[in-house]
Amino acid sequence: MTKGKFITLEGLDGSGKTTQIKRLDAWLRERGHVTTLMRQPGGTATGDRIRELLLSSKSAGIAPMAEMALMFADRAQAITEVIRPSLEAGKVVVCDRFTDSTEAYQGGGRELGSEVVLELHRVICGGLNPDLTLMLLPDLEPSLERARRRNQKANNTAGPDENRFELEADAFHRRVWEKYHEIARREPGRVVLIEGALGIEDVHQRIVAAVSECIAKQ
Ligand code: TYD
Numbered sequence: 001m002t003k004g005k006f007i008t009l010e011g012l013d014g015s016g017k018t019t020q021i022k023r024l025d026a027w028l029r030e031r032g033h034v035t036t037l038m039r040q041p042g043g044t045a046t047g048d049r050i051r052e053l054l055l056s057s058k059s060a061g062i063a064p065m066a067e068m069a070l071m072f073a074d075r076a077q078a079i080t081e082v083i084r085p086s087l088e089a090g091k092v093v094v095c096d097r098f099t100d101s102t103e104a105y106q107g108g109g110r111e112l113g114s115e116v117v118l119e120l121h122r123v124i125c126g127g128l129n130p131d132l133t134l135m136l137l138p139d140l141e142p143s144l145e146r147a148r149r150r151n152q153k154a155n156n157t158a159g160p161d162e163n164r165f166e167l168e169a170d171a172f173h174r175r176v177w178e179k180y181h182e183i184a185r186r187e188p189g190r191v192v193l194i195e196g197a198l199g200i201e202d203v204h205q206r207i208v209a210a211v212s213e214c215i216a217k218q
Contacts, residue, residue: 004087005215006128008098010180011136012173013166014147016203020136021096023204024211028092033215036086039096041074044081050074055162064110068117071102072124079128092215098130100183100191105165108179109172132214133191134207135184140177142197144170 007024009017021037028035042051050070053059062070075098086093099121107117137143151166184193192210194203 003090005092006083006087006095006130007092007211007214008095008100008130008133009136010097010100010133012143012147012177014143014150015136015138016200017096017136019200020203020207021094024207025094027208034091036082036091036093038078038082038093040078040098040101041071044077046077047074055164057161057164057167059164064106064112067110068102068106068112068120071106072120075099076124079125083128099125100133100180103183104176104179108175109168111175130190132210134210135180135191135193136203137177137180137193137195139197140174144173
């Protein structure tokens, strides 16, 4: 049995997850919780190398199944090295993306379907499921617009080459968005869906309400 809490954040690129994770982390720490922040892909030395491979525009020819397998390879490493030990130590682990991302992006976006993703999750993640998933799904069009603007900016500066998914066509992101909704409908007990055009503060308030409830549960 794990003692900590495992909280994941999900959403499209440009949904504001990064800002919300920072605010949630500060909120948890102010209340005396010890947190571990993780992101996927990445967050371990091996995972960061897998991340580079997955997100680089140089990996253009990567097969969807290979892409999915690498996402799970990264996850296996993160679970062993960081997530399980942190949970066993009673920490609150806040992870930017987890298996729902694979289901949405590879299962939905790349059209591999949910079944294969859930099967790999079962085998590779060994029953580790989030206690709570905060799914940020603002309306699709403004999200796509924000992601495009972010991309433009990244292309004009000398940042890391990490835009392979953001460069996908709108139809890909639409499939991701639809798959996320499907997951939220399927697992209402785990997933809190935060939708529509909400400001940063409103989203934060919804997040802390859901997290408070999750932490209060034994
Ligand atoms: P990242 O720069 O972390 O994006 P964001 O800030 O939007 O989370 O890039 C992660 C990208 O990898 C993102 O486009 C989603 C994609 N991804 C998958 O396709 N499958 C997965 O299982 C995970 C974890 C991420």
